[in-house]
Amino acid sequence: MKSKYLKLFVILFGQLLTIMDIFIINVSIPSIQRDINASNGEMQLMIAAYLIGFASFLITGGRLGDVYGRKKIFIIGLTFFMISSITCGISQGVIQLMISRLVQGVSAALMAPQVLSMIQILFPAHEERTKAMGMYGITIGIGTILGQFLGGYFSSLMAFDEPWRLIFLINIPICIVAIFFSVRHLDESRTSIKESFDYWGVFLLSIGLFSMTYTLTVSEKEIFSVQNVLLMTTAVGILIYFIKNQKDKLKNKKPYLxxxxxxxxxxxxxxxxxxxxxxxxxxxxxxxxxxxxxxxxxxxxxxxxxxxxxxxxxxxxxxxxxxxxxxxxxxxxxxxxxxxxxxxxxxxxxxxxxxxxxxxxxxxxxxxxxxxxxxxxxxxxxxxxxxxxxxxxxxxxxxxxxxxxxxxxxxxxxxxxxxxxxxxxxxxxxxxxxxxxxxxxxxxxxxxxxxxxxxxxxxxxxxxxxxx
Missing domain, CATH: 1.20.1250.20 (MFS general substrate transporter like domains)
Incomplete structure (x- = not known):
């Protein structure tokens, strides 16, 4: 029987990547801005793109794992995280980097819910689960430190032109190792009943959360500007409609999110x-x-x-x-x-x-x-x-x-x-x-x-x- 803790080690790779890439970019902002000729506003959007994509698709990622299999969605998330890291690393302009960071955030949203779900499934007993969650916490701490350290280290390398690109490309070997061990050692799990997926619910929730997180992330000192108030009002309206839509679907036994x-x-x-x-x-x-x-x-x-x-x-x-x-x-x-x-x-x-x-x-x-x-x-x-x-x-x-x-x-x-x-x-x-x-x-x-x-x-x- 495969070790539970080997499986835990494998899925914590996904958590490490998710946390590390939130922090790794902070120290490199000045050099990135200089090399791709980005304005302050564009840099703010580029930083926000990851968090917006991440927050907007976490519920969708969790539901995808329930319906189609947590191992499968975890590996898909890792794969797209690696691809988006490559496109971040070779980006020639701020728009390409912004889109790549958004995809990176969505990819992280596919991985993160599977990590917590698989920990609950692997460790049903309280004592073992508490130990596993302790390792989950340690991974968050390591990701925080490693992100800051690698961001500063790679950005200061003098042997390369535009060394900040390495902060994204470093994800490639980590993803390859994680994908390899995920395929070999993780077991598939999903809901026992075959269910359809609620694509309309995904659209509503994603648009609502995207609008809300975008407004919150880029507003900073101008949270009460007309544009932000209108966008936030729209987001709240969409999310209220989404909740009503989900309750109706549950009542009528239709696919839900x-x-x-x-x-x-x-x-x-x-x-x-x-x-x-x-x-x-x-x-x-x-x-x-x-x-x-x-x-x-x-x-x-x-x-x-x-x-x-x-x-x-x-x-x-x-x-x-x-x-x-x-x-x-x-x-x-x-x-x-x-x-x-x-x-x-x-x-x-x-x-x-x-x-x-x-x-x-x-x-x-x-x-x-x-x-x-x-x-x-x-x-x-x-x-x-x-x-x-x-x-x-x-x-x-x-x-x-x-x-x-x-x-x-x-x-x-x-x-x-x-x-x-x-x-x-x-x-x-x-x-x-x-x-x-x-x-x-x-x-x-x-x-x-x-x-x-x-x-x-x-x-x-x-x-x-x-x-x-």
């Missing part, structure tokens, strides 16, 4: 609330922290980039060790992790000032990573715990979609508050005030997450009978 039976599971609803507010906090935190460090505290981009490394190391360490704590103490360990993040954020408000030494910065950032790493793996575990196999792909897609949209909302909403309190001609004290207000909003989000976890039934994250 989202099974609202998901909402009957209390832990799924609480998990969605928890992951949404957690990622509103997390992504807005990274966004304002970068602005505060570079523009407020005048820390160089290279030093500011080290932040991700220290936070990532804390994240990986906590994801590895939090497994034993979750198995020993259940959801109390998760709630303790959330309280720890709140405490570290309060310390950051107090100590993040112009006179703060780098060792203090690194320590507080490392501890923040420890807190985050102790929480993230268990959020998915809560939302998907007890989910029947026929709903795992659907549930994984919905979970990932809420996570991504929440991340974008956090950047736009909390970022707007940060800019408001910053003013037009900010001084260091204005930056600290804006940072403080933003962090207080982050703490409020974490309190909501804490309440959601408190309401989760004890049997969702039960204490292990073994002595850990």
């Amino acid at each position: 989202i099974d609202f039976e998901l909402l009957r599971y209390k832990n799924f609803k609480l998990g969605i609330i928890a992951v949404s507010f957690f990622f509103i906090m997390l992504d807005s935190y990274f966004y304002i922290l970068s602005l505060f460090f570079q523009d407020g505290l005048m820390i160089s981009p290279m030093r500011a980039g080290e932040v991700i490394v220290f936070q990532g190391l804390g994240f990986i360490l906590a994801a590895a060790f939090s497994v034993k704590l979750i198995l020993k103490y259940g959801k109390k360990a998760l709630m303790t992790g959330l309280g720890f993040i709140i405490l570290i954020l309060i310390f950051q408000i107090v100590f993040f000032k112009g006179s703060t030494g780098f060792y203090q910065l690194y320590l507080l950032l490392f501890l923040h990573g420890v807190g985050v790493g102790s929480v993230i793996p268990s959020l998915a575990n809560i939302a998907l715990s007890g989910m029947p196999e026929k709903l795992t792909g659907n549930a994984s897609g919905v979970y990932n979609t809420f996570q991504q949209i929440a991340a974008i909302i956090g950047i736009v909403a909390v970022g707007s508050v940060f800019y408001y309190f910053l003013g037009e001609k900010p001084l260091i004290e204005h930056y600290h005030k804006a940072f403080t207000i933003a962090i207080l909003i982050n703490i409020l989000c974490l309190i909501i997450v804490l309440v959601s976890i408190f309401k989760v039934p004890d049997d969702v994250l039960p204490k292990s009978k073994n002595n850990y």
